[in-house]
Structure formats: C-alpha cells, structure tokens
Amino acid sequence: MSRRDALRVIAGLIASGAASISFAAPRVLAVRAWPGKAYTRVTIESDVELRFLLTSLSNPDRAVVDLSDVRADATFQQALDALKTDTGVISRARIGQFRPDTARLVLELKSRAETAAFVLPPVGQYQHRLVIDLTPLDADDPIAEFLAKLADRETQLERMQEEASRGTGGTTGSTGTGIAKAPAAPAPPTAAPPPGQSAAARPPPASPPLANAQAGKHTRATRPWVVVLDPGHGGEDPGAIGPAGTYEKNVVLAIAQRTKQLLEQDKRVIVFMTRDEDVFIPLADRVRKARGVNADVFVSIHADAFTRPDARGSSVYALSERGATSAAARWIADKENQSDLIGGATLKGRDPTLAKMIFEINQSITNADSAKLGHGILTEMRGVNRMHKDRLELANFAVLRAPDVPSILIETAFISNPEEERKLASPAHQLKLARAIRSGIRRYLATQVVRA
Numbered sequence: 306m307s308r309r310d311a312l313r314v315i316a317g318l319i320a321s322g323a324a325s326i327s328f329a330a331p332r333v334l335a336v337r338a339w340p341g342k343a344y345t346r347v348t349i350e351s352d353v354e355l356r357f358l359l360t361s362l363s364n365p366d367r368a369v370v371d372l373s374d375v376r377a378d379a380t381f382q383q384a385l386d387a388l389k390t391d392t393g394v395i396s397r398a399r400i401g402q403f404r405p406d407t408a409r410l411v412l413e414l415k416s417r418a419e420t421a422a423f424v425l426p427p428v429g430q431y432q433h434r435l436v437i438d439l440t441p442l443d444a445d446d447p448i449a450e451f452l453a454k455l456a457d458r459e460t461q462l463e464r465m466q467e468e469a470s471r472g473t474g475g476t477t478g479s480t481g482t483g484i485a486k487a488p489a490a491p492a493p494p495t496a497a498p499p500p501g502q503s504a505a506a507r508p509p510p511a512s513p514p515l516a517n518a519q520a521g522k523h524t525r526a527t528r529p530w531v532v533v534l535d536p537g538h539g540g541e542d543p544g545a546i547g548p549a550g551t552y553e554k555n556v557v558l559a560i561a562q563r564t565k566q567l568l569e570q571d572k573r574v575i576v577f578m579t580r581d582e583d584v585f586i587p588l589a590d591r592v593r594k595a596r597g598v599n600a601d602v603f604v605s606i607h608a609d610a611f612t613r614p615d616a617r618g619s620s621v622y623a624l625s626e627r628g629a630t631s632a633a634a635r636w637i638a639d640k641e642n643q644s645d646l647i648g649g650a651t652l653k654g655r656d657p658t659l660a661k662m663i664f665e666i667n668q669s670i671t672n673a674d675s676a677k678l679g680h681g682i683l684t685e686m687r688g689v690n691r692m693h694k695d696r697l698e699l700a701n702f703a704v705l706r707a708p709d710v711p712s713i714l715i716e717t718a719f720i721s722n723p724e725e726e727r728k729l730a731s732p733a734h735q736l737k738l739a740r741a742i743r744s745g746i747r748r749y750l751a752t753q754v755v756r757a
C-alpha cells in the first residue's frame with residue numbers, strides 16, 4: 306500500500322463516522338441465561354464494555370435495559386434466542402431500537418423481582434459482560450426452609466430418643482454418637498413405633514442407638530449434625546474444563562449430591578447444599594449460607610486443573626492465614642478464588658462488621674477442627690484415588706473463611722488429566738468419592754461428641 310492509499314483509507318475511516326474512531330461501538334457476542342430457584346441471571350457478552358440503564362417497571366412486571374451505542378441487529382436478535390423460551394422468572398424477552406443510538410432490551414417477568422445489573426471486565430474465556438440479576442420477591446428462602454427442616458428433625462430425634470429410653474431403660478451403655486463405630490451403617494428407623502408397640506419390640510436398630518450419657522433435650526444427641534456441602538463454581542462459571550470437555554461444575558455437583566444422599570441415610574445428619582443446580586453462587590454467599598444454617602462442617606468440592614496434563618491425584622486443603630504450604634497450593638487457591646470474577650459477584654452483601662478479635666479467637670479454634678476434619682477425609686480419600694500430596698495442605702481459599710465453621714476444600718482429582726477426567730465423569734467413581742467424603746465427615750463428627 307502506498308502512502309497515498311494509506312491516507313485515503315484513513316480519510317475514508319473518518320468520513321464513515323467520527324464515532325467509530327473516538328470509541329468502538331460494542332458488539333453483542335452472546336446472551337446467556339441461568340435460571341435458578343433463587344434468582345435468574347442474564348449475561349450479555351460484548352467486545353467492548355456496555356453502557357446501560359436498568360429500569361424496573363410494574364403492571365406488568367418487567368426489567369428494561371437500555372444499551373448505549375448498541376444496534377438491535379440480527380446478531381443481537383439471534384443471541385437473544387437464549388431467552389426465547391420460558392427462562393426462570395423471565396416469561397419473554399425482546400429487543401428493539403429504542404433510539405438511533407440505543408437498543409432496548411425488555412425482560413417480561415412472571416412475578417415481581419428485585420433487579421440488579423453490573424459489568425464485569427474480561428476474564429478467562431469471557432470478554433466484557435453485563436450481568437443482570439433478577440431475584441423474584443416471592444422466591445423461597447432456602448435457609449429458612451432448611452432451618453424449619455432442621456427443627457422438624459430435632460423433634461423427630463427427641464421422640465426417637467424418648468422411645469428408646471422408655472423401651473430399653475436407657476441405652477446409656479453406648480457412648481458418643483457411634484458415628485465412628487459404624488461408618489457404613491444404614492439409616493436407623495425414623496418413624497416412631499405405632500402406639501402400643503414398645504420400642505423394644507422393634508428389631509434392633511441397624512446403627513447404634515441415639516441415646517447417650519447426655520440424654521435429654523437440646524443435647525448433641527438430639528440435635529442433628531448440620532453438614533454443608535459446597536459444589537464449586539456453577540452457572541456462568543464452569544470451573545476447570547477437562548481435555549475431553551468435562552466441566553468441573555457438573556462433576557462436583559454430582560459428587561456432592563451423591564455425598565448428601567449417603568450422609569442423610571443417617572437421620573442424625575442433615576445436609577445443606579450451597580447450590581443444588583447449575584447456578585453461580587459468589588464465594589462470600591457460600592460462606593454466609595454455611596453460617597446461616599449453623600453448619601457443623603463445611604466441605605467444598607472441586608476438581609483441579611494444572612498446566613501440565615500429567616498432574617494428578619486428590620488434595621485436601623484447610624485455610625492458611627498466611628501463605629500457602631506450596632507454590633502450587635497458592636496457584637490453585639488463586640484460581641479458585643477467581644470464581645467470583647468469572648461467575649460475577651457484586652460487592653454488596655459482604656459482612657465487614659465481624660470484630661477482629663472474636664474473629665481471630667474463633668478462627669484458631671476452627672482451624673484446629675478443620676485440620677481434624679481434613680485428616681479424616683484425607684484418610685478415606687487414600688482408598689479411592691492416589692493423593693497429589695499425602696498431607697493436609699494449607700491455602701488461602703476464600704470459601705474456607707467462615708471463622709466459626711470447620712471448613713475444608715477437596716480437590717477430588719485433576720480434571721486436566723485425561724485419565725482422571727474420565728474417572729471424574731464416571732458415576733461409579735463419583736460414588737466412590739462420595740463414600741470417602743461421607744466416611745471422612747463421619748470420622749470427624751465422631752470426635753465432636755462432647756461439644757454439646
């Protein structure tokens with residue numbers, strides 16, 4: 306190209322509109338929808354940061370998003386197919402050219418919803434994103450629901466215990482919860498015997514009796530253990546992706562669901578999942594949920610990835626306050642902590658009010674329990690997969706920062722390793738992992754009897 310040609314091209318560019326030179330008009334690349342029970346998220350990905358104005362309207366309920374310098378063109382129309390059908394709280398979505406320089410996205414809602422929108426800078430596989438969250442006002446509160454379930458279970462256990470002590474004159478010979486003695490015990494009968502039938506007439510319970518030396522109301526004997534399982538990632542955040550295309554978010558959810566099933570075979574254990582669907586939950590929310598349900602144990606479930614495909618094995622982590630035990634641990638912690646950037650967390654809802662001193666005291670007690678929990682799980686995991694490092698590792702995972710809940714994070718395997726990816730995707734192997742996690746948790750709970 307001659308110098309003259311080059312000048313002509315530049316002149317042409319200027320003539321085609323100064324706007325396109327002073328800033329680039331955003332192009333919508335994709336629209337994704339993540340309908341969840343708690344909220345519905347819509348993500349609009351673009352090559353340049355979107356400037357937007359979000360308005361909520363009622364009668365009928367709708368969220369209106371005006372996008373500056375965006376064309377409601379065929380590409381955008383096509384991308385909107387993600388919202389064509391019934392999507393969570395959204396009944397219908399449409400776009401139009403509201404003004405020559407503004408495209409208008411209208412989300413028609415099934416019910417009133419709190420709306421929020423924010424932008425995320427490019428990260429991982431994503432370019433610029435505008436995130437729109439629609440939280441139905443009539444959505445169920447999973448924590449309140451869980452606490453009601455917990456209270457019911459407590460009543461149930463109290464009744465069982467009363468029956469047991471009336472029928473057998475007290476089974477105080479058994480100490481502790483018996484959890485460690487029968488890790489694979491099936492569920493004890495849950496229903497109280499019909500009136501007239503004594504507890505002694507029942508077949509002997511398959512697992513040790515609930516009553517112990519502390520028999521009575523509001524003791525460890527009748528308060529179920531609350532286990533929080535935290536499947537990593539979800540929704541917009543796939544987590545690590547295996548060479549064959551397996552998503553970490555999917556396998557860890559499957560493993561957590563299996564673990565929940567196994568744990569709840571014992572009526573003295575009740576499980577809360579930080580997510581039980583393909584939805585993104587910010588890291589701080591996961592911690593907040595664990596505290597909200599008064600968790601005894603928090604177990605975050607992940608699958609590793611590393612730049613080298615031959616990296617393999619399982620790892621168990623507890624929180625380190627300063628520094629990680631190894632450079633790899635720090636690298637992995639940084640990666641997991643990126644989840645909020647990828648999944649998209651707003652800054653609201655953080656709790657800055659925890660008093661520092663109480664926090665630190667709690668934290669040191671909790672750290673000791675976390676280590677015990679971690680060792681229990683490590684012991685069980687050895688039987689299922691080889692360990693990446695055969696010791697409890699310490700790293701600064703954001704999700705382990707509840708000051709009063711013993712918390713660990715399991716990297717079940719390396720999804721970046723083709724062989725381990727295959728295993729992670731196999732239901733049989735998922736079940737093996739779930740059994741190991743269940744047994745590890747029970748091992749820990751059995752040491753906690755005195756903490757009534």
Ligand SMILES: [Zn+2]
Nearest residue numbers: 537544607608
């Ligand atoms: Zn992960």
